Amino acid sequence: MSPQNPTVAVSAPGKVLLAGGYLVLDREYTGLVFGLSARINVVAAEIHTGPGVQLSEIVVDSPQFVDAQWRYGYHRAPEGGGIKVTQLQVGPKLNANPFVETTLSYALTYVDHIAGQAGTDSLKPARLIILADNDYYSNPGKATRGGRFAQFGVPLSGAHKTGLGSSAALVTALTASLLTHYLPTHLFDITSDGGRNLLHNLAQAAHCAAQGKVGSGFDVAAAVFGSCLYRRFSPAVLSSLPEPGAPDFSGKLAHVVEGPSWDTVIVKDGLSMPAGVVLRMCDVDCGSQTVGMVKKVLAWKAADAEGSKKLWDKLQGRNEALAAALREGKLDELPAKVSAIRESIREMGMLGDVPIEPESQTKLLDALSEVEGVYGGVVPGAGGFDAAALLMKDDDETKQRVEEFLVKWSREKGSKVKLLSVKGEMEGVRREGLDVYGGWL
Numbered sequence: 001m002s003p004q005n006p007t008v009a010v011s012a013p014g015k016v017l018l019a020g021g022y023l024v025l026d027r028e029y030t031g032l033v034f035g036l037s038a039r040i041n042v043v044a045a046e047i048h049t050g051p052g053v054q055l056s057e058i059v060v061d062s063p064q065f066v067d068a069q070w071r072y073g074y075h076r077a078p079e080g081g082g083i084k085v086t087q088l089q090v091g092p093k094l095n096a097n098p099f100v101e102t103t104l105s106y107a108l109t110y111v112d113h114i115a116g117q118a119g120t121d122s123l124k125p126a127r128l129i130i131l132a133d134n135d136y137y138s139n140p141g142k143a144t145r146g147g148r149f150a151q152f153g154v155p156l157s158g159a160h161k162t163g164l165g166s167s168a169a170l171v172t173a174l175t176a177s178l179l180t181h182y183l184p185t186h187l188f189d190i191t192s193d194g195g196r197n198l199l200h201n202l203a204q205a206a207h208c209a210a211q212g213k214v215g216s217g218f219d220v221a222a223a224v225f226g227s228c229l230y231r232r233f234s235p236a237v238l239s240s241l242p243e244p245g246a247p248d249f250s251g252k253l254a255h256v257v258e259g260p261s262w263d264t265v266i267v268k269d270g271l272s273m274p275a276g277v278v279l280r281m282c283d284v285d286c287g288s289q290t291v292g293m294v295k296k297v298l299a300w301k302a303a304d305a306e307g308s309k310k311l312w313d314k315l316q317g318r319n320e321a322l323a324a325a326l327r328e329g330k331l332d333e334l335p336a337k338v339s340a341i342r343e344s345i346r347e348m349g350m351l352g353d354v355p356i357e358p359e360s361q362t363k364l365l366d367a368l369s370e371v372e373g374v375y376g377g378v379v380p381g382a383g384g385f386d387a388a389a390l391l392m393k394d395d396d397e398t399k400q401r402v403e404e405f406l407v408k409w410s411r412e413k414g415s416k417v418k419l420l421s422v423k424g425e426m427e428g429v430r431r432e433g434l435d436v437y438g439g440w441l
């Protein structure tokens with residue numbers, strides 16, 4: 001028989017929205033979502049306490065960063081309020097991690113609800129270890145330990161994010177590791193469709209609560225399902241959920257995440273990568289910030305309902321045409337499909353007065369498209385100055401040409417552009433063997 005609360009490891013991929021930024025906020029439209037080879041891993045293990053010792057504690061470590069341990073006490077709140085977690089002070093100051101804290105309260109509440117129904121009292125203390133692939137963070141400067149997981153030598157707040165969706169991958173892997181650790185396979189199985197749907201719903205709910213807003217959720221969808229065509233859930237699905245600890249949070253959470261009201265549409269075979277083609281990401285370190293872009297685009301959409309609908313319908317058609325060319329392996333069509341999308345994106349940026357594909361990025365993408373073996377590139381997600389996603393031949397010669405091009409470009413333009421080692425990947429959340437984490441556990 002397997003132990004009651006086994007040590008388990010789960011990983012979830014990062015994301016890139018290749019096409020469908022802004023449109024995917026609206027259920028009328030879809031997004032081309034790719035999972036990435038950069039993963040966030042979480043190992044969940046029981047904490048063994050001495051005989052007679054009672055403690056209700058969850059310890060979370062992110063050992064690649066300095067001062068990155070968070071300890072929480074937990075208890076069952078009255079009136080069905082679920083599991084309340086309270087951060088315990090470790091060092092001189094309380095260093096909050098809202099994504100970890102909220103995910104613990106959501107996942108433990110759900111586990112306790114299910115375990116309560118099954119008549120067992122299974123919330124034993126646990127230790128969780130977070131290990132993130134290096135591409136999630138750039139120029140941390142003081143990285144000391146090589147290998148798959150760097151020791152960054154800075155606190156989490158001092159690491160520069162590359163925008164691969166660390167919080168969504170973390171919330172998903174953390175939720176999945178807790179459910180897998182505490183629940184027997186017949187109650188939660190990450191490899192089943194039902195298990196993945198439940199994980200998706202619970203992770204979306206926790207991620208929205210932690211970030212204090214309901215986005216399109218494509219990042220959590222990528223973390224759970226990997227690459228797909230994504231149509232969002234209606235935000236109303238989450239509107240009946242009270243705060244953790246409030247009366248009946250537990251029952252309402254279970255009702256929402258198990259409920260039939262989710263209208264997310266994930267089309268796994270709607271998106272694929274032809275043999276010999278790879279999706280790669282560039283990090284552009286240029287110091288330019290883009291804030292409030294979503295707000296501005298939505299304001300333009302509201303102010304010009306008719307014109308914006310026309311443009312979005314056209315862009316949706318162009319996005320679908322790219323997905324079809326990828327599915328059908330029509331490599332010679334890729335450059336024109338990518339250019340058509342970029343043209344509509346620039347039009348949206350101009351009409352909304354938002355730098356979605358700013359001129360510096362237009363120049364970079366145009367020049368990259370001329371490099372032999374590159375089919376084209378876009379500003380992914382919301383766009384802006386700081387990233388580019390490329391479709392290119394999957395061979396070392398093309399990679400080398402792109403890297404050489406970027407070195408020259410960076411020198412000439414004074415903006416640091418570098419190719420990340422991350423690649424597009426189809427697979428979503430998965431169990432991992434413990435041997436991957438040698439030396440970290």
Ligand SMILES: Nc1ncnc2c1ncn2[C@@H]1O[C@H](COP(=O)(O)OP(=O)(O)OP(=O)(O)O)[C@@H](O)[C@H]1O
Nearest residue numbers: 062097098099130132161163164165166167168170
């Ligand atoms: N390795 C980690 N260990 C612990 N917490 C982490 C780790 N990585 C990310 N987080 C949590 O996620 C937060 C960052 O999430 P945020 O949504 O700001 O960025 P992101 O998801 O990486 O970026 P983007 O949405 O632009 O792709 C951190 O503040 C922290 O709470």
Ligand SMILES: C[C@@](O)(CCOP(=O)(O)O)CC(=O)O
Nearest residue numbers: 021022215216217381382383
């Ligand atoms: C603008 C938007 O459609 C995409 C944002 O993507 P990213 O965070 O830039 O990868 C917002 C969303 O989908 O939640």
